[in-house]
Amino acid sequence: MKKNVSQRDIARMLGINVSTVSRALKGVPGVCTELRERVLALAEEHGYRPNPFAMSLRYGSTRTIGIVVPDISFNHYAHLVKWIEAEAKMSGYMCIVTDSGDKYVNEVECLEQLVNMHVEGIALCLSQETTDFVHLERLKESKVPVVLFDRVADVDCPTASFNDVQAARQATLHLIDGGARRIAFLGGPNRIKQAVDRKHGYLEALRERRVPIRKELVKCGHVSFNSGLSDTLELLGLPEPPDAILTDHGLLSIAAFQAIVSKGLRIPQDIAITGFMSDWVSGMSYPRMTFLKQNVRELGRKTFKLLLDQINGDDTVSHVVVNARLSVRESTIKDIKH
């Protein structure tokens, strides 16, 4: 019944012109104080709110960005969303969050819809299926700035990601130095840069310490709980099973952990485990897992900053790297009492 009141409405009530109301409301000079007061009072009384769509139409800017993540119900991505959103809010941007379900077709559709919404920019965390980037090309044609975060790719796009190679290397060195010799790597598919980088870090560390590389200990498959579970069970069933596992994703960490426990093996005495996962996952398990602590808040912040720069016309393609560092807990320390 009581519709949103517009400037025109206020103007009519006061018997003046809209433009005067506009000026009064905006606080620009050029309207006598007495009249301004009356306008402001009436606006207040009727709960006047500027219509953002009229604004957008007028200025061609929507103060809105889009975020695409593979699975918002997964802790790591939810956290990233949280911090990107917090940062965006501080700059007066609202976020439209979409979930690709880790599927390429959905990712394409999400981007499509965000462009339709005329968001000013998009922060995208790639799905694990994404191998071609024509959809990003299309965005570039539409002049919508895009920043890749967390799961990035080698395309002509600004990115914010973790130091995957070095982090994985560090974790592997830690395992080796703790006495492990048969270290398994449980990772995502080779088409994902993130998975490949982490595997590289792992291999690098093995070479560095002259630990032989065993192909049968490297599992690169679909990132999901079930595949993590079956891959780990396969590893544990080998004639010479691994004495340590490094995982490349929180889901795989959980799956591997549960697979080990279900086999009645003890962590870390029988097998050590570490990898990329959230603080949360690491702390929930018993024993708590040594893990690569990612500064998710920092990544969120950097991602938005990058995006804002792009929105403001900066067209340098920079690649920001946020450090993940090893946080040692009990799942990799053999000489602990249990």
Next chain:
Amino acid sequence: MKKNVSQRDIARMLGINVSTVSRALKGVPGVCTELRERVLALAEEHGYRPNPFAMSLRYGSTRTIGIVVPDISFNHYAHLVKWIEAEAKMSGYMCIVTDSGDKYVNEVECLEQLVNMHVEGIALCLSQETTDFVHLERLKESKVPVVLFDRVADVDCPTASFNDVQAARQATLHLIDGGARRIAFLGGPNRIKQAVDRKHGYLEALRERRVPIRKELVKCGHVSFNSGLSDTLELLGLPEPPDAILTDHGLLSIAAFQAIVSKGLRIPQDIAITGFMSDWVSGMSYPRMTFLKQNVRELGRKTFKLLLDQINGDDTVSHVVVNARLSVRESTIKDIKH
């Protein structure tokens, strides 16, 4: 450089009128096929996209809803967001997601901003601080439909929530029937209906089985990891410590679990534990926790449905309840081998 192309642009290129272009694009009758084809071709070529802000202005509808959650990085809420969003997308709505940080002031601000964005409706999960509802009254004045979900309240607003009383009762009965006699309740503050309901269910079960109620075993405080941790440690330090714990929130479940483990107590031999938590949290722990499995997807779906009805002018205030049911795992079964 290459701006978004508008109907007017296309009209100019073809030397015809905008209204004709509009009709052609909309597919309404009243434009000859030959001309329509040319318009469509040109639109396609230049990547024409309807401007949703012009639409919104025209129709006064934005096809957008707002979601407010206490903490999107927490699994339970992230899941709810995921499913509300999925459902919304199917009806052609986009979601603006905001995070109140579980604080009242932020909640107010989130609602304010969503109203400013002219969302057509808002799905709100209350912060644990929220005790007065003037902000909801204000929304009602603005004619923005609101649906409360998960954490609801006794206000004149449609709600979608779990069957908190019965679920808590069921879990408590399970503990009693498993031999527990000194059952602690670890819950949120008494100002939250959800916490109160769950406590009621707990008390009901005790009375039902004639188990004495012990005040010192009931802890109702702030919902956070740290307070859950210290409350549990206090409980464990009692002269007569509890032999089972029921928790009212996922955060508290994790905290209690870790507190117990840190004290070197065995679950379930020394103390049983169960409560409200996500599938995830239950499965991550070892032993896995018996838990109240909430059909989060169903709740998300129902929430959006309720909201959509409101948006479409239905003003009945209905209260939908989704069942949570006990899923028994190892943390409450004493006669299991470990």
Next chain:
DNA sequence: TTGAAAGCGTTACCAG
């Protein structure tokens, strides 16, 4: 200091 009018992109109505 105030008013009038144009324009942002779209659709609907009324003429031709």
Next chain:
DNA sequence: CTGGTAACGCTTTCAA
């Protein structure tokens, strides 16, 4: 079948 115009809410330029 097509063109012209008004309207949605707001800002800005120009004129008074």
